[in-house]
Amino acid sequence: MSTTWLPFEWIVAIRFLREGRLQTVFIVSGVAIGVGVIVFMSALLAGLQANFIRRVLSAQAHIQLLPTKEVTRALRGNADPTRGEVQGAIVQPPLQRLKSIDQWQAVAAQIRAMPEVTTVAPVAGGSALAVRGSARRAITVAGIEPDLYYRIVDLHNKLARGVSRLTGTDILIGTELASDLGVDVGDKLRITAANDAVDTLTIVGIFDLGNRGANQRNTFVALHTAQSLLGLPGGVTSLEVAVRDVYAAQVIAERITAATGVEADSWIKTSAQFFAAVSAQVTANTSIRFFVGLSVAFGIASVLVVSVVQKSREIGILRAMGIAQGQILRVFLLQGGLLGLGGSVVGCAIGAVALLLWQRYARNADGTPLFPLVFDPALFTSALLLATVTGLAAAFAPAMRAARLDPVVAIRG
Numbered sequence: 253m254s255t256t257w258l259p260f261e262w263i264v265a266i267r268f269l270r271e272g273r274l275q276t277v278f279i280v281s282g283v284a285i286g287v288g289v290i291v292f293m294s295a296l297l298a299g300l301q302a303n304f305i306r307r308v309l310s311a312q313a314h315i316q317l318l319p320t321k322e323v324t325r326a327l328r329g330n331a332d333p334t335r336g337e338v339q340g341a342i343v344q345p346p347l348q349r350l351k352s353i354d355q356w357q358a359v360a361a362q363i364r365a366m367p368e369v370t371t372v373a374p375v376a377g378g379s380a381l382a383v384r385g386s387a388r389r390a391i392t393v394a395g396i397e398p399d400l401y402y403r404i405v406d407l408h409n410k411l412a413r414g415v416s417r418l419t420g421t422d423i424l425i426g427t428e429l430a431s432d433l434g435v436d437v438g439d440k441l442r443i444t445a446a447n448d449a450v451d452t453l454t455i456v457g458i459f460d461l462g463n464r465g466a467n468q469r470n471t472f473v474a475l476h477t478a479q480s481l482l483g484l485p486g487g488v489t490s491l492e493v494a495v496r497d498v499y500a501a502q503v504i505a506e507r508i509t510a511a512t513g514v515e516a517d518s519w520i521k522t523s524a525q526f527f528a529a530v531s532a533q534v535t536a537n538t539s540i541r542f543f544v545g546l547s548v549a550f551g552i553a554s555v556l557v558v559s560v561v562q563k564s565r566e567i568g569i570l571r572a573m574g575i576a577q578g579q580i581l582r583v584f585l586l587q588g589g590l591l592g593l594g595g596s597v598v599g600c601a602i603g604a605v606a607l608l609l610w611q612r613y614a615r616n617a618d619g620t621p622l623f624p625l626v627f628d629p630a631l632f633t634s635a636l637l638l639a640t641v642t643g644l645a646a647a648f649a650p651a652m653r654a655a656r657l658d659p660v661v662a663i664r665g
């Protein structure tokens with residue numbers, strides 16, 4: 253390959269790498285393996301994490317707004333033990349009544365105006381009893397507006413059979429509840445609420461939320477049907493919110509509470525253990541990247557240190573010919589950068605092939621993929637940049653040593 257068009261530093265750096273072919277091959281292979289591990293593990297953990305998040309959040313909102321809880325305040329003043337006073341009354345928390353969020357339409361409009369929020373869906377929910385002949389089961393009735401709620405929980409894709417439409421006389425139930433009551437699509441259920449209100453509804457769809465308890469307990473009806481059944485004319489018991497960044501849900505929930513005065517709970521708070529497990533995965537991924545990058549840096553540095561020792565006579569001759577220290581410095585920095593870049597290109601290819609093999613051969617018992625993997629271009633770009641920068645950083649110390657060599661001492665050996 254002709255190098256007449258290249259700057260002096262590039263010509264010397266490429267020549268040094270060619271002369272030490274075996275060392276170059278070994279270090280490029282080492283960098284490639286390290287980058288391949290980073291790409292493969294990062295994509296694998298990201299896919300696993302996204303799968304967990306999707307499974308958990310596919311059946312619930314990112315943020316839920318609830319009515320303020322009722323509290324009991326003692327009419328008597330607090331007793332002062334230092335004066336021998338004794339509290340004469342025992343204050344017990346009151347039984348929480350089913351009530352609506354105050355001025356929920358205005359609250360919903362205020363939340364929808366936030367740029368981080370994608371959907372706000374009103375829900376009127378409460379406990380009831382489902383009766384079919386002599387069989388009866390305690391259930392949770394959720395009145396929804398399908399056009400809004402299905403953007404948060406996609407019941408279309410969770411139907412085992414039937415349709416997801418909801419009119420005033422329709423109800424959707426879970427697979428476990430349908431089995432317990434011995435009913436199917438087209439059958440009728442008698443629903444009795446806690447306030448003794450009764451309604452007879454037709455089963456139009458049976459869903460599977462992927463959770464036995466939810467399939468046994470949850471039911472969905474039209475919003476106005478639930479409001480009438482639960483004694484909440486025009487009211488809702490919660491506002492379900494979806495946001496763009498699920499990991500910022502807690503911060504957004506706190507902002508909503510501060511702006512509206514309504515209690516807002518995010519999935520991060522209600523699923524604290526799950527979120528801790530997800531955070532642990534992120535920490536593990538970062539640790540893997542750090543230690544692999546560290547091993548790559550030491551590998552490049554060790555090879556370049558040996559190269560400085562081996563090429564000390566050539567460096568001395570170059571310095572005696574008038575080559576500046578800065579040029580010598582750049583020669584070895586270029587070697588480190590080229591080793592990192594070359595290894596990262598090969599490593600990205602290795603990682604991509606490993607991901608394709610994983611996606612093809614890692615299957616569930618029914619033949620479906622364990623979880624989808626996303627080939628994110630940003631992951632490969634960041635791996636290339638990380639390895640190249642690591643190569644430059646690792647080459648700095650050997651480059652400084654080469655630049656400071658005394659020409660006379662170097663030529664004499």
